[in-house]
Amino acid sequence: ETGVTQSPTHLIKTRGQQVTLRCSSQSGHNTVSWYQQALGQGPQFIFQYYREEENGRGNFPPRFSGLQFPNYSSELNVNALELDDSALYLCASSLDQGKTEAFFGQGTRLTVV
Amino acid sequence: AQRVTQPEKLLSVFKGAPVELKCNYSYSGSPELFWYVQYSRQRLQLLLRHISRESIKGFTADLNKGETSFHLKKPFAQEEDSAMYYCALSPFTFRGTGKLIFGQGTTLQVKP
Numbered sequence: 118e119t120g121v122t123q124s125p126t127h128l129i130k131t132r133g134q135q136v137t138l139r140c141s142s143q144s145g146h147n148t149v150s151w152y153q154q155a156l157g158q159g160p161q162f163i164f165q166y167y168r169e170e171e172n173g174r175g176n177f178p179p180r181f182s183g184l185q186f187p188n189y190s191s192e193l194n195v196n197a198l199e200l201d202d203s204a205l206y207l208c209a210s211s212l213d214q215g216k217t218e219a220f221f222g223q224g225t226r227l228t229v230v
Numbered sequence: 231a232q233r234v235t236q237p238e239k240l241l242s243v244f245k246g247a248p249v250e251l252k253c254n255y256s257y258s259g260s261p262e263l264f265w266y267v268q269y270s271r272q273r274l275q276l277l278l279r280h281i282s283r284e285s286i287k288g289f290t291a292d293l294n295k296g297e298t299s300f301h302l303k304k305p306f307a308q309e310e311d312s313a314m315y316y317c318a319l320s321p322f323t324f325r326g327t328g329k330l331i332f333g334q335g336t337t338l339q340v341k342p
Contacts, residue, residue: 121273150329159234159316159332160274173329207274211328219330221274 121210123222130198130229138193138225142210148172149191150219151183152207160207166191167213195227203229232257234319236333243307244341251302251336253291253317262320263293263300264330269313277302277315287311307340314338 122141130136142149148167152160162175166185180196189210195202205226209219233256243249255261265277278286280293280300291302300317317333 148328152330152332157334159236159318159334160330162329162331165329175329209330218276218279219328223273 121208121220121222123206123208123225125225126223127226128228130227132198132200132229134198135194135196136198136227138195138206138208138227140191140193140208140210140222142189142191142208143220146210146212146220147189148211148213149185149189150209150211151191151193152209153177154205154207154224156204163193198229200229203227232261232319232321232331234317234331234333236315236317236336238336239334240337240339242339242341245309246306249302249304249307249311249338249340251315251317251338253300253302253333255298255300255317255319257298257319257321259321263291264318264320265289265291265300265302266316266318266332267313268316274316307338309340309342312338312340 121143124139150165151163154160163177164174165172169185182194185191205224207224208222211219235254237252263280266274267277268274289304291300293300314335314337316335318330320330
């Protein structure tokens with residue numbers, strides 16, 4: 118059984134650019150949630166995907182979008198990057214919409230300059 | 231508003247001393263409460279959840295609905311307990327999103 122993996126681990130982008138972050142969920146998990154963790158803060162819920170459909174969204178603008186594939190892996194896309202988007206982005210997978218334990222990836226550190 | 235508050239950014243204790251990491255929440259319904267832990271250079275992982283009512287690594291947490299608190303306790307701290315601890319709430323929703331609302335975290339430092 119493999120754990121949650123995220124790629125890349127680090128990324129530097131320029132303001133205004135677009136970025137795609139990737140997440141492979143734990144084997145057998147059909148739900149993926151994305152979180153943004155700014156420095157010194159707790160993770161903040163961005164959105165969740167369950168069986169390829171968005172299933173709940175936090176207080177993030179539409180330029181944050183996502184996708185879940187048939188194998189349940191997921192992407193987080195951020196358009197028109199702003200300096201405040203600099204953060205650690207965490208992916209968590211779980212079974213059945215988070216009714217069981219969420220397993221987190223190691224995160225992608227995004228720096229916007 | 232749904233909110234989790236951890237009033238202490240840093241808690242420093244000596245080995246063998248009791249530990250209490252505070253967590254207060256704001257939620258009008260019946261939430262599910264969790265404690266997550268992140269050890270140095272490791273990923274965030276679940277420590278315990280209130281519905282399990284179990285003790286993990288000597289830690290316990292009791293949900294107090296009257297005080298809307300879910301404090302994490304351990305009678306005798308060990309050096310290996312040094313880590314960042316996050317309290318989290320999962321609000322009940324009809325569709326069962328299972329999203330987590332995290333507090334800001336408390337760094338526990340256990341000194342030898």
